[in-house]
Amino acid sequence: MIILYDFELSAECYAVRLLLGFTGLAHEIRPVDMFPGREQDEAWFRALSPDGTLPVLDDDGLVLTALPAILAHIAARSGGLGRWWPAAARDEIARWFAHAESLADSALRARWIITTGDGHSLPVLQARAHALLRTLDRHVWFAEKSGADWLAAGAHPSLADVAVFPAVALCEEGGISRQDYPAIRRWLDRVRRIPGFHVMSGVFPAGPARADVPFGSQ
Amino acid sequence: MVAETAPRAGHNAAWYPIATSDDLPFRHVYHGQLLGQEMAVWRADDGHVNAWENRCLHRGVRLSIGINEGAELKCQYHGWRYANRTAGCTYIPAHPADAPARRISNRTYRVMEADGLVWSTLSPDTPFALPPVDGEKLALRPIPVNASPEMVLTALVHARRSGSDVEALPPLGAGLELADLPGHPARFFVQPVDAARAVIRGIVARPAGDPLPLLRQFDDVLEALREVIEADAARVELPEPIVPVYQPVSVELSSMPPITIGAQNTLRVVVRRKFPAGADIVGLELGALEGHLPTFQPGAHIDLHLPNGLVRQYSLTNGPGEQLSYVIGVKREPTPGSGSQAVHEVVREGDVVAISEPRNNFPLRRDARKTLFIAGGIGITPLLAMAKALEAQGLAYGFELFARSDAHIPFPDDVGRLGARVNRHLGLDPGATSAAIGRIVANPGFAEQIYVCGPGPFLELVREEAAAAGWPESAVHFEYFKNLKPRDSSKSFKVELARSALSLDVPAGKSILAVLRDNGVNGPASCEQGACGTCLTRVLDGEIDHQDVYLNEAEKREGKVMMTCVSRARSTRLVLDI
Structure with a gap:
């Protein structure tokens, strides 16, 4: 059974509801009171979605929290993958996903501020970043304990590391110290040891990798 | 119970965990903090955990963004390097030809590792009692x-x-x-x-x-x-937030060193190991009685005070960050009563001997495109330390080793670890040696440097061949421990001490240094034969009769400094900046 954890006023949740409607896939909706209830911060929800983000899709225990993955999954489950996510247009679609994220960061954030009165001052943004870094640090720490070096499963770094690295590596320029995230600091070292790594202003090289271990990992 | 464990005034003296052992993986620098004091915490390749004040002594940049090179931590900003254990500065890239003053040393915190945690304290003396x-x-x-x-x-x-x-x-x-x-x-x-x-x-x-x-x-x-x-x-x-207390610049660092005669700051070390290190050569490993020994840089030497009263200089062979013991090599000289005989025959493992702090008159540049080491026999010792440093940093070098035979190669284990970089030249007669050196130095390259050490005639040979091949004098670095040149002290002259407003006569047969001492003007001196550079003195006026082997020809021609222990005046008068 497909369950959508949903907040009626969320634009991202709306996108999922749209596709569920277009494809006619059977589902059940479980409302989560993001505002004003902040139900997404409760432990039961954090167990599903560590960062407390919505929407969340639960398909018989397969829990998806990222909008692109949820949409792709619904398309596949409905048998419409080739129509809704054709291989020939994946680059184009990925660009529109990025475009949608940028709009979420601007238009939707403005909407949120005006409709909820939740002022996005610098301290609020920094606090939100710290909350995200806490989740990331915990994820990396337990990954290390299971012998994994990278954000996503697998022995090789993935696009996930590439996508997350820049914001984390530059966060101290936003007044967000990484001192409380030792596992993140070790992951940053590992990414910076991937052969072909390049620095940019504000991102420094790591020490040389151990010769006998790929990427000088643990 | 809570009240008893709650912190009170004075808890700066206690030990606290500051990290997990797993927080210090290979070549990582951990960003720690205790009671407002930030720390750069890193594990060296030898396993030692360093916890240092988290700021470079140069510009205050956090060392936690620096690079852990295994034996040294390098600041990310201007590349100052600090040694494992001591946190002493070993190299300043902006001053490639100079040895950093040995007092440039970062603040270190005490560290213990127990039960998977790394512990530290702001206290200098509270015992660790978990x-x-x-x-x-x-x-x-x-x-x-x-x-x-x-x-x-x-x-x-x-x-x-x-x-x-x-x-x-x-x-x-x-x-x-x-x-x-x-x-x-x-x-x-x-x-x-x-x-x-x-x-x-x-x-x-x-x-x-x-x-x-x-x-x-x-x-x-x-x-x-x-x-x-x-x-x-x-x-x-x-x-x-607690206002962090940065280590103030020490009185020692901010004032001129006291001027006294002879080797100062002797420290006692124990002979941990005495071992054969090639034919007629013994190696001595001199360990700290507790903790670590003072910071050294490649090229540094120590004075060794021998049981027979002699004081002799020996170069350290250690690689970077090896601060628990110094390793020197001593070749047996035939002269009875010599320093080397005392080392070979009298000194035993377990003996406690006195040494000076390391001094470096032979600093290694690390900005060369390539560095060429040329070693004659036991003269390899300072060059071994240098090659190990360049090896650790991955910098290019070549190593030419001259010895009488395979068995005469000093420190064969260390030489073996340098691998194929070492070209061995064994059993050559003087003519063949000269020809080989001629070939080695035949093609001077841009931004290349030669470091040579060995017997006096060998040094002279390399310097002559290099000069003939077109190497600039400033690119050929050498260090003499003995001055074998004939010296002439037959002339008498006058010295004026500009700062002390004193005018003194230097008679024939007596050195300037001795005359200064007779008149209560004490300056530092060590070898007193014009080899070590300790008594280097600025000259304001007059023509110098250089008789030392410390200065290179260009420095001698410039005539701005002299060695008061052996050098004299050509003019009737010298004005010294004393």
Whole structure:
């Protein structure tokens, strides 16, 4: 059974509801009171979605929290993958996903501020970043304990590391110290040891990798 | 119980965990903090854990963004290098030809590793006394909390299983069973990061089998506890951050060194090992009686005070960051009563001997495109230390070694580790040696440097061949331990001491240094034969008769400095900047 954890006023949740409607896939909706209830911060929800983000899709225990993955999954489950996510247009679609994220960061954030009165001052943004870094640090720490070096499963770094690295590596320029995230600091070292790594202003090289271990990992 | 474990004034003296052992993997620099003092914490390749004040002595940049090179930590900003254990500066890239003053040393904190945690203290002398824990321990994921350490400890104690005991541990610690995790007694320590920041660190008995489920259970409980503590902390006024106390510049560093005669600052070391290091050569490993030895740089030497009263200079062969003992090599000279005979025959393992702090008159540039080492026999010792440093940094070098035979190669193990870079030239007669050196130095390259060490005639040969091939004098570096040149002290002259307003006569047969001493003007001196450079003195006027082997030809021509122990005047008068 497909369950959508949903907040009626969320634009991202709306996108999922749209596709569920277009494809006619059977589902059940479980409302989560993001505002004003902040139900997404409760432990039961954090167990599903560590960062407390919505929407969340639960398909018989397969829990998806990222909008692109949820949409792709619904398309596949409905048998419409080739129509809704054709291989020939994946680059184009990925660009529109990025475009949608940028709009979420601007238009939707403005909407949120005006409709909820939740002022996005610098301290609020920094606090939100710290909350995200806490989740990331915990994820990396337990990954290390299971012998994994990278954000996503697998022995090789993935696009996930590439996508997350820049914001984390530059966060101290936003007044967000990484001192409380030792596992993140070790992951940053590992990414910076991937052969072909390049620095940019504000991102420094790591020490040389151990010769006998790929990427000088643990 | 809580009251007893709550911190009080003076807890700066206590030990706290500052990291997990797993936080210090290969070549990583951990960003730590204790009671407002930031620390750069890193494990050297020899396993030693360093906890240093988190700022470079140069521009104050955090060393926690620096590079752990295994034996040295390099600042990210201008590349100052600091040695494992001592935190002494070993190289300043902006001054490639100079040895950093040995007093440039960062503040170090004491470190202990126990039960999977790394401990430190701001106290210089409180003994480390963690109550012993039985069995193998598992360190929990550390949980940083934005609340005062006192609040965190109180909340931990309140979260214990009702009616259960709390075991008071060293400041800000408690042994207890959490209500949400009965049956798993744990030891919790609250690291006081700052006045309103703390880290919960815990250790539990390692379960049989996969530890991950237990680690996750603790993590869930502690994360929930953190949420409660931080919500409470948001309702109270938190104390202001602690103002960090940076190590002030020491009186020693900010004042001129005291001027006294002879080798100062002798320290006692124990002969840990005396071992054959090639035909007629013994190696001595001189270990610190406790802790580590003073910082050295490649090319440095020490004075060794021998049982027969002689003081002799020997180069250190150590690689970077090897600060627990110095290794020197001594070749047996045939002269009875010589320093080398005393080392070979009298000095035994376990003896305690006096040495000077390392001095470096032979600093290694690390900005060369390529460095060429040319060693004659036992003269290899300083070049070994240099090659090890370049090897560690991955810089290009070549190594030409001259010896009488394979058996005469000094420190064959060290030479073997340098591998194929070493070209061996064995058993050559003077003519063949000269020809070989001619070939080696035949093609001077841009920004290349030669470092040569060996017997006097060998040095002269290399210097002549290099000059003939077109090497600039400034690119050929050498160090003499003996001045074998004939010296002439037959002339008498006058010296004027510009700063002391003194005019003195130097008679034939007596050195300037001796005349200065007779008149109560004491300056530093060591070898007193024009080899070590200790008595180097600025000359303001007059023509110098250089008789030393310390200065190179260009420096001698320039005529701005002299060695007062052997050099004299061509003019009737010299004006010295004393």
